[in-house]
Amino acid sequence: MSPAGPRRAAVAAALREAVRSGRLAPGTRLPPYRSLAVDLGVARNTVADAYAELVAEGWLTARQGSGTRVAERVAAKPQRVPRKAPGHRADAPVHNLRQGQPDARSFPRAAWAAAVRRAVTAAPHDAFAPANPQGRPELRRALAEYLARARGVSASPDQIVVCAGFAHGLRLIFGGGVLSGPLAVEPYSLPFHRGILADAGVRTIPLGLDARGAHTDPLASHPGISSRRGARAVLLTPAHQFPTGGPLHPTRRAAAVDWARGRGGVVLEDDYDGEFRYDREPVGAVQGLDPDHVVYIGSVSKSLSPAIRLGWMVLPPYLVDAMLAAKGLREAWTGVTDQLALAEFIESGQYDKHIRRMRQRYRARRNLLVATLAEHAPHIPVTGIAAGLHAVLRLPPGTEASTVKAAMWMGVALDGLAEFRHPDSPEPHRDGLVVGYAAPPEHRYRPALDALCRALPPPDG
């Protein structure tokens, strides 16, 4: 991929697609050669040649003093991209490699519809009366059995509260006064979750992070955490640190639970993709170590679809009433048909079957990502590949922002690690790309990886 010719052709192709698809609107002024060349990590002439090629083809116009712009008429040409669904953003990227999105095409439509029918037919009448904020008993029973078997979670149905997903659970816990801040957190996490905590007035204290996961071992001696008014809770992603990708080491797991026990506090366990582990047996939930000091939260957002708004919290018994008070007053918002259908889906074995099928498919995608990078970009290390729906590509220092931009120009949507870094993180930032490999349709996955490889910085930095 290093000779100038293919690079020019790649830049030209990406620009052409951007204009044709409408991502670059008519009249839009393109960046000067120099800055795009810097962003893409290519020679200035490569960009200049690509621009010239598109001007010649009529996609762009170049006028002295006004720079290079997208031609006014191109939008009127017949589009080769598929027509977009209403509500779809006009500037949606061609290749979706964002984290957090399972394969929408694999949603088990027929099996789910059958589960809805069976569950809705069999439900008692009170299922359609005003809902119990704890969630349907059928679902809580099914979850207690499933979570014990699949994730090592120890819970009775009475300890389970159904919610609409992890974010909903987090907001109920802190916004509803079940727990209060400050909260120890991992130094990388979803900004969306940090926003929910900030809205609830919770100060977050980032821990360190290394190959064994978050530094939970010094929790008890951490100055901002161990003080009298310090944190009594720590939020962790033990199965697959989000987004950097490692599992929490057993000694770190034990340390977190020991700290919570000694502190009279809790570990909040975000088990967002624990079912998807590829190279050995799943890493069980921390909750199993001490159910009285862990709040375990999971959802169907990765296993089925984030459009099915269904999650669950497994709470120490002493927190259940506070949670029901927080939820019952304002937020009993999980549709009963989805709850009943998931109970049926789990009990009929369809849920396990779907997860097995998706695990195979995602493993294959992960393998192709690793193989493609080994072939085309062997200088870029891939980490966090043992589990989940995303991997992290480590980048040379200082190249992350330009690589994300270059990817955007190649029609690839993804995020840099910086997006996820806690602003008060004690450690220097490590450049990297978070590459979600589940979202593209099967036939678009290889082209997405090819486009990604074109965006990566060359071997010599």
Next chain:
Amino acid sequence: MSPAGPRRAAVAAALREAVRSGRLAPGTRLPPYRSLAVDLGVARNTVADAYAELVAEGWLTARQGSGTRVAERVAAKPQRVPRKAPGHRADAPVHNLRQGQPDARSFPRAAWAAAVRRAVTAAPHDAFAPANPQGRPELRRALAEYLARARGVSASPDQIVVCAGFAHGLRLIFGGGVLSGPLAVEPYSLPFHRGILADAGVRTIPLGLDARGAHTDPLASHPGISSRRGARAVLLTPAHQFPTGGPLHPTRRAAAVDWARGRGGVVLEDDYDGEFRYDREPVGAVQGLDPDHVVYIGSVSKSLSPAIRLGWMVLPPYLVDAMLAAKGLREAWTGVTDQLALAEFIESGQYDKHIRRMRQRYRARRNLLVATLAEHAPHIPVTGIAAGLHAVLRLPPGTEASTVKAAMWMGVALDGLAEFRHPDSPEPHRDGLVVGYAAPPEHRYRPALDALCRALPPPDG
């Protein structure tokens, strides 16, 4: 119902049922004759005789100095009430005449499951990708057509935002910064909604209320509303004032809209049961008068089930982006299968069919309520009967609290009007009962009305 014999028998029967069903647990101490007699509005001897009857039957025990208690062994007797579903409260009343609850037994299970199947089969793949916070386009199109036809709402699908019900909408509007307080409100409303507003820091200013509905005509001259920092929004239930029951008079509707237009503000229209009007054509939505100055909110909570968490907001175009920002960041919480199923349910005509069927059924219940009261309690006026799933029974001044307690002793769950009164209401409280007639199973409705009649104050006050 006035001679002492039937009253004693009624009190004894209610007590017997309370003990037998477990509502009064073994060992529970009963109130002294005097206080129960005052609460029930009967003579002291009536209660004393009823207690004696149950002691003789072995349901109660009476010991000097320890008062009258529920006998310890009675719970071991075979229960005649149906076994309770898990999660059901042990002290649930026998007769549910609370407002706001449609008939759970009439949920159209088979038709809904069929709609889910058709909709889930036909949906595009992106339905199962992360959800657009505005809601599925299929549903917004179906709602735009339905609301225009059934409620006189004028809206394009772009103005509709799907939510999880009225309360969710209210919280998004004020908690998400789409609008800010203060807010003019009706002097009677759901305390739950006032709590949401209080949580969002919104000061509410109650209007007056008469037979023509809320006093919207003096909005422009109201001291707390017309000032520079006064309210720019008013929350109304124009089709069926909640809970007092009248429709908002046309001149008042026009006054509200005129005020909003002049003020650069909005009318928030809570159309919670607008489909259920019995004696003439539905009262159309205020929104149709001026779509640029009304936020219309509806849901399936009365028409289908409050366990299906699905509602909609029709917004003036200039508020849509602010709403999507508020919702998209934190609250895209409406399951896609319910959204798709409702779209299908509306478009296939099943939704109209279900509403027609339920309108007939509720009308019959309303008629039986009116007839029963005319026969057994002709001194109690019934109001708010032209629409909805509840009526208001006007009570002699000072009798509301004791009547609600008496009803509780008869196993009837319902609320007094005082529950709904704004604490700063400018007018004196009017005693009344809010009687929901939709919730009891068909075969339990007559017994519920009989129990209600026994709880009403006698003709002579």
